[in-house]
Amino acid sequence: MGDQLLQEIAARLRKIESECIRIFRVSGDEFVAIAYGTDHKSAEQIAQHILSLIRQPVYIGQHELHITSSIGVALYPQHGDNPETLMRLADASMYIAKEEGRNTYAMYTESLQSKLSEQIWIEHQLHKALDLNQLTLHYQPIVEGITSEILGIEALLRWNHPERGLISPTQFIPIAEQSGLIIPIGQWVLREACRQNKKWQDEGFQKVRIAVNLSARQFYSESLTEEIRTILEETELTPQYLELKITEGFMIKDPDYVNTVINGIRAMGVTVSIDDFGTGYSSLSQLRNFSVNVVKIDRSFVQNIGTDRNNISIVRAIIELAHGMNLKVVAEGIETETERKLLQQHNCDEMQGYFFAKPMDSDRFAQLWRQRMINSTIIESRVKIRN
Template identity: 40%
Template sequence: MLFEPFFRQTSIAMALLDRRGIITSCNPALETLLGFSAGELHGRTLFELVDGEGSPSCRRLIHNVATAPALPLSLGLYWTCKNGRVLPGDLTLLSTGEEPEKGNGLIATIEDRSESKVVEARLAYLTNFDPLTGLANDLLFRDRLKQALSRSRREASMAAVLVFNLKRFKDFNDSFGLAIGDRLLKEIASRLSCGVRQSDTVARLSGTKFALLIEGLSEMAGVTLLLRKVRESLSAPFLVEEQEVFPSTSVGIALFPDDGNQPEELIRNAESAMYRAGLSGRNSYQFYTEGMNSQARQRLRLESALYRALERNEFEVYYQPQIDPASGAPLGVEALMRWNHPDRGVVGPDEFIPLLEETGLIIAAGEWVLRIACAQCRTWQDEGFPDLRVAVNISARQFLEKNFVPLLQEILKETGLEAGSLDLEITESVLMQESERLTGTLGAIALLGIHISIDDFGTGYSSLAYLKRFPVNGLKIDRSFIQGIPGNSDDMAIAFAILSLAGNLGLRVTAEGVETEAQLGLLNTWRCPQLQGYLFARPMPADSFPPWAMKALATPGDYRPV
């Protein structure tokens, strides 16, 4: 008797079926979802409503549940609505246990997955495109270059790779803020795209590095003509906060077949030429010449310095607070690595972290950061911040080391930090490396009580199913989505969907890259539980955190950075 009121009032689309799959009753939610009235649905088989090739699968599912009642069975299908629209929805069937002659042998529920499909489509898009600029990313650029070289071989034509680097962009960010910096990057992307042919590919390879692929050339004149157009476009002033700025670029060019036959070789040689151009002053360009190895020399010098950096105590850990939006109080900090190079000054993590990864030095450096961060967090807890947590970024290479879990146990014991106060941030790429070692490591970390969060969520390719399959505790919404709100409807939809998804799965969410009051207001409306960004505080050395935290606790709601 209790089922009937629930059946009629629930927002879950439901139908009662006999054991042949014929609809004997449906609720208003199903009528609303598919657009049919109850009279139009009664007497029809459920699999008639399934679009395309899914109908036989639906029929088999009904037969399996009807003939062998056990646990509920589910199937992802597409449903044909009355207005002709096709709607993605998960069908779940459950046997009622009634005798066949009573008619209502099965309960069917259909869960609308339209919003989930939009999110998955967006995530698939981000696999090949840069979320900030909309340009092809490094992965797609390399794939298109590979195809272009195949065509050029067949047609006996030339191709060119141009790599652009925006110089002194860090100074620009420090002066105007990250949001204005992102606007500049998008404007540069737009100008690059407008200056090329439709058949050419423009890509953003990394933070300030862009690339251009030109194919189907018969002579060098085509390259120089296009290069002149692009350089003229980029040399025009950019208007930033009512003042003109003139960013400087370095351009390196490598040609197929003269400067290389493979994609990696051409990109590497174009980058070598770009570094040489950077030594020549503002807005310079350089064609690759044989023997040009300035990039290789610089890389070797940097690599050699990295090997000595740990023993010389040149690394330093900075901390960026993660705050409670309701009170402004710090809930935790993220540990961030900085390198104080003896000759070059502060070297940005975008430059030395990839090199640590490639050389394997990330193992030793990552262990050092873990020890420092855990010890520092325990110190702060003892000094009056008992509930403070620390988040540490862990590379895929470090995470999959055989001794990683014993190392964590050793560090927690050595520093006295409780396991629940440590949050390990891994990227989606780690979860994509499905293996017994990954599963075992994740399980062992969860048993220790250490939290695991997915960093930069939404920018990778991993399936949302990973969130259910692995013991993940939290998500960090990538700053590229936060920077787009509230002005960009796509970014708003993705950010809100990630928040909703995490809430349904019981995951803690951190929004990173919060810089404006408008972003803060919207995230508060969405009840995002944890925020991080320049609006509250920049990354700071350890001795700066206690004064900042005391001020934050003493003046709730005052988000001005110290």
């Protein structure tokens, strides 16, 4: 389906080609339009036309897909006098458009320079962050909805900068992806999460899975499975206690390759989950083509399920169909008792969110875990006494 989708988008973009406009595909889902003899106004009109073409639904078989796009624009000679500079500024402007919510474009202007300078500063500082131990992991429990028993853990990356303090992942992860720094950072996250989980197991805590996000660059790295195997051997963590999270977007680019990688990961005994399900291109029926273990419902569907009939219908459908395919379901972003109860009523397997606990450092997480274990023991003892 991914190839068909890209072919359809390419066909639409070819409609605007002329003697003055040429379209090129530069990577998986990235295209470049070169327009000759254009000024600021005509460049904006071309960008708006492209957005309108891509915004229209795509029909592949019985599936109706809605695609979002982001466009960055740079002009010659106002913004640069060589292809390298123009590509760099257009690319940076595209990331600004993404930050503004997608389905929009951003023209490079002097007012964007401060944002670009900030990106350059973050990229420069990220190079130092790994070597200077500025990166750390916080941990959030994944729990059983009724008892709050910890059934899993998600590892979340944090950056504690010596001058700025905590820098939000939403600020630095996209830049790490763009620059390629996400590869060494992702390797560090995976190794540290496995090391910490094994440490907790050695300290007597219950053996549970630890979930780690895989970036797109990591996933498409040819050495991924070997890196996972090496890290598991180095940390001595049994593979069944590692879960790797991928997003729906991975599925559309090269489904056959994606499935090969997933099968290779699962062959080691590692769990694979689809994160933020419902926000991307795939449907539950497509999951049959991918040998994943877990579906994670995006928080946007969990919010307001007590009052939003559409959300509760979507959540119910995901849970029922996923269970029909023997997939475990985890709901993310639970913040209220109402949300917890409704998810429980619809047989959601596991839950995660601020209602149960916020992400925290390893020491505080261990304290929380010990307290949960004590409470569980007290409840179990009371049940035995009553029996």
